[in-house]
Amino acid sequence: xxxxxxxxxxxxxxxxxxxxxxxxxxxxxxxxxxxxxxxxxxxxxxxxxxxxxxxxxxxxxxxxxxxxxxxxxxxxxxxxxxxxxxxxxxxxxxxxxxxxxxxxxxxxxxxxxxxxxxxxxxxxxxxxxxxxxxxxxxxxxxxxxxxxxxxxxxxxxxxxxxxxxxxxxxxxxxxxxxxxxxxxxxxxxxxxxxxxxxxxxxxxxxxxxxxxxxxxxxxxxxxxxxxxxxxxxxxxxxxxxxxxxxxxxxxxxxxxxxxxxxxxxxxxxxxxxxxxxxxxxxxxxxxxxxxxxxxxxxxxxxxxxxxxxxxxxxxxxxxxxxx
Amino acid sequence: xxxxxxxxxxxxxxxxxxxxxxxxxxxxxxxxxxxxxxxxxxxxxxxxxxxxxxxxxxxxxxxxxxxxxxxxxxxxxxxxxxxxxxxxxxxxxxxxxxxxxxxxxxxxxxxxxxxxxxxxxxxxxxxxxxxxxxxxxxxxxxxxxxxxxxxxxxxxxxxxxxxxxxxxxxxxxxxxxxxxxxxxxxxxxxxxxxxxxxxxxxxxxxxxxxxxxxxxxxxxxxxxxxxxxxxxxxxxxxxxxxxxxxxxxxxxxxxxxxxxxxxxxxxxxxxxxxxxxxxxxxxxxxxxxxxxxxxxxxxxxxxxxxxxxxxxxxxxxxxxxxx
Numbered sequence: 001x002x003x004x005x006x007x008x009x010x011x012x013x014x015x016x017x018x019x020x021x022x023x024x025x026x027x028x029x030x031x032x033x034x035x036x037x038x039x040x041x042x043x044x045x046x047x048x049x050x051x052x053x054x055x056x057x058x059x060x061x062x063x064x065x066x067x068x069x070x071x072x073x074x075x076x077x078x079x080x081x082x083x084x085x086x087x088x089x090x091x092x093x094x095x096x097x098x099x100x101x102x103x104x105x106x107x108x109x110x111x112x113x114x115x116x117x118x119x120x121x122x123x124x125x126x127x128x129x130x131x132x133x134x135x136x137x138x139x140x141x142x143x144x145x146x147x148x149x150x151x152x153x154x155x156x157x158x159x160x161x162x163x164x165x166x167x168x169x170x171x172x173x174x175x176x177x178x179x180x181x182x183x184x185x186x187x188x189x190x191x192x193x194x195x196x197x198x199x200x201x202x203x204x205x206x207x208x209x210x211x212x213x214x215x216x217x218x219x220x221x222x223x224x225x226x227x228x229x230x231x232x233x234x235x236x237x238x239x240x241x242x243x244x245x246x247x248x249x250x251x252x253x254x255x256x257x258x259x260x261x262x263x264x265x266x267x268x269x270x271x272x273x274x275x276x277x278x279x280x281x282x283x284x285x286x287x288x289x290x291x292x293x294x295x296x297x298x299x300x301x302x303x304x305x306x307x308x309x310x311x312x313x314x315x316x317x318x319x320x321x322x323x
Numbered sequence: 324x325x326x327x328x329x330x331x332x333x334x335x336x337x338x339x340x341x342x343x344x345x346x347x348x349x350x351x352x353x354x355x356x357x358x359x360x361x362x363x364x365x366x367x368x369x370x371x372x373x374x375x376x377x378x379x380x381x382x383x384x385x386x387x388x389x390x391x392x393x394x395x396x397x398x399x400x401x402x403x404x405x406x407x408x409x410x411x412x413x414x415x416x417x418x419x420x421x422x423x424x425x426x427x428x429x430x431x432x433x434x435x436x437x438x439x440x441x442x443x444x445x446x447x448x449x450x451x452x453x454x455x456x457x458x459x460x461x462x463x464x465x466x467x468x469x470x471x472x473x474x475x476x477x478x479x480x481x482x483x484x485x486x487x488x489x490x491x492x493x494x495x496x497x498x499x500x501x502x503x504x505x506x507x508x509x510x511x512x513x514x515x516x517x518x519x520x521x522x523x524x525x526x527x528x529x530x531x532x533x534x535x536x537x538x539x540x541x542x543x544x545x546x547x548x549x550x551x552x553x554x555x556x557x558x559x560x561x562x563x564x565x566x567x568x569x570x571x572x573x574x575x576x577x578x579x580x581x582x583x584x585x586x587x588x589x590x591x592x593x594x595x596x597x598x599x600x601x602x603x604x605x606x607x608x609x610x611x612x613x614x615x616x617x618x619x620x621x622x623x624x625x626x627x628x629x630x631x632x633x634x635x636x637x638x639x640x641x642x643x644x645x646x
Contacts, residue, residue, distance in 0.1 A: 133479065147581075155582070156456065158582070159613065160581055161582075162613040163579070165576075166579055167572040167575065167611050168490055170569065172492075246493065249493045253488075253489035254580055256488045256489055257485065257486055258470075258581075259479020259480050259484075287503075288502060290502075291485075294482065
């Protein structure tokens with residue numbers, strides 16, 4: 001066990017995942033709490049502190065013993081301030097998440113974009129370790145992307161990586177972002193659920209919503225989709241197939257532009273459906289790849305649900321600043 | 324006039340453009356010759372030497388006085404060897420262009436990808452000078468792309484920048500590359516000409532082919548398209564409009580992924596149609612931009628027809644190695 005400890009928080013729309021790691025990146029403790037669905041930044045802040053205290057408790061250390069805490073947050077992150085976090089309750093305008101958390105925890109806090117830190121975690125510790133350049137594709141409620149080029153994160157002017165809003169069909173399906181024909185309009189779990197509801201209203205049969213109710217869910221979670229596929233639910237297969245086709249076209253477009261070594265498929269659905277579906281996505285990319293004889297490797301994320309929190313902790317560690 | 328001189332060659336499918344520049348990047352002489360339409364690499368090589376000798380003559384220097392010569396070539400460029408140059412006659416397999424030219428000219432030769440060197444020319448000397456990161460889009464027979472990130476060319480594993488083969492419509496129009504739905508299938512001059520022929524056969528009226536014949540051309544050149552637009556030819560307007568819509572979606576997708584500071588529109592059509600059409604492309608990008616309130620600047624290439632040859636010469640100069 002290394003002597004210096006760090007905390008990492010993955011702040012998601014449905015859950016807050018916390019880890020405590022040592023400087024060899026070993027997880028010493030972890031905890032998960034639901035993200036408040038009501039209230040505002042203050043309520044979210046309180047839950048983050050709770051989650052971190054629980055993870056520290058599991059690691060048998062005090063939060064004040066941590067060298068620092070990293071947070072991967074949705075929305076636009078600028079110098080510790082978070083805005084446009086549409087998935088979080090009452091998060092209108094900008095909120096100084098880093099400084100408020102520092103006050104609450106008594107330790108140094110750094111905040112990064114959730115998708116970017118998860119990509120860096122896979123690059124440093126996960127499926128991306130053998131590669132210099134990679135594209136992380138996070139297939140969940142939305143479709144997010146993170147980019148590593150020659151060992152360094154590429155964030156552009158702060159908004160790079162929006163692979164979910166690459167256009168795969170001009171004038172196509174309406175996206176949850178309000179635009180048309182985005183990859184996310186076909187492959188985001190939110191859009192897929194809306195599509196399933198539309199087809200259900202048109203008289204198509206599916207077990208998806210029954211599976212949801214039986215599990216006590218109010219949304220078609222990744223687990224619900226995986227179960228429906230296991231049961232060979234025709235409608236679920238059709239919608240997932242459509243998502244895989246869109247992911248193939250969108251990711252191939254990104255590869256034609258960037259020619260990275262590797263594509264990592266993560267996110268709730270990506271991790272849940274696993275390497276079999278990562279391979280299906282690779283197959284679906286192939287007809288669109290310009291350098292068809294040199295496709296990138298396509299791998300499922302190796303860090304699973306902890307990738308985001310681990311990547312957040314890496315915001316504080318030296319290994320993340322190398323290269 | 325600087326004391327060290329360089330040569331630059333833009334090797335295109337229809338023309339070979341040569342320049343001689345000094346180390347302040349001033350053009351001292353230039354010459355243009357048609358690319359041979361028959362024969363093979365040896366014939367192309369002879370014409371490159373002729374073009375360079377003519378440019379040197381115009382600059383009143385001997386080719387052997389040049390510090391070196393750069394070539395921007397189509398196809399795949401690997402350590403001075405050029406392969407897959409589909410636009411050049413009889414260019415099957417790989418040809419050691421750099422070493423053969425060195426033998427023929429008696430000076431050092433470096434070969435780079437045509438689109439990438441043209442992008443670097445715009446970055447160093449042209450419309451891209453105010454920016455750290457940019458996407459060059461070369462709108463001509465095909466649609467090529469070059470990428471500069473934080474002052475450095477990004478070429479991936481050697482095949483990056485293929486913006487023309489980003490998918491803008493899954494299952495859409497057949498591209499000249501054999502794939503479906505590529506940006507180039509809507510916006511490449513080759514595909515646009517085929518589309519015009521199809522609509523003509525269906526009984527649509529157009530002056531495009533009459534203008535082509537009157538100019539003694541066998542292809543719908545950029546000049547023919549520009550003239551037809553001037554004459555308000557409805558079919559030409561419709562096809563260009565379709566191309567601009569596809570360029571808007573494809574370039575916006577690239578910007579959503581990379582978040583560059585600036586997009587430079589070059590290439591035969593891009594330069595010929597000018598800033599008015601660059602602005603139309605920007606307007607067409609807007610509905611697809613995820614960070615809609617921070618669009619990149621969109622500018623027409625400033626170096627015009629000489630950009631490729633200037634960029635090739637930059638392969639030899641020190642300024643190109645800075646970052």
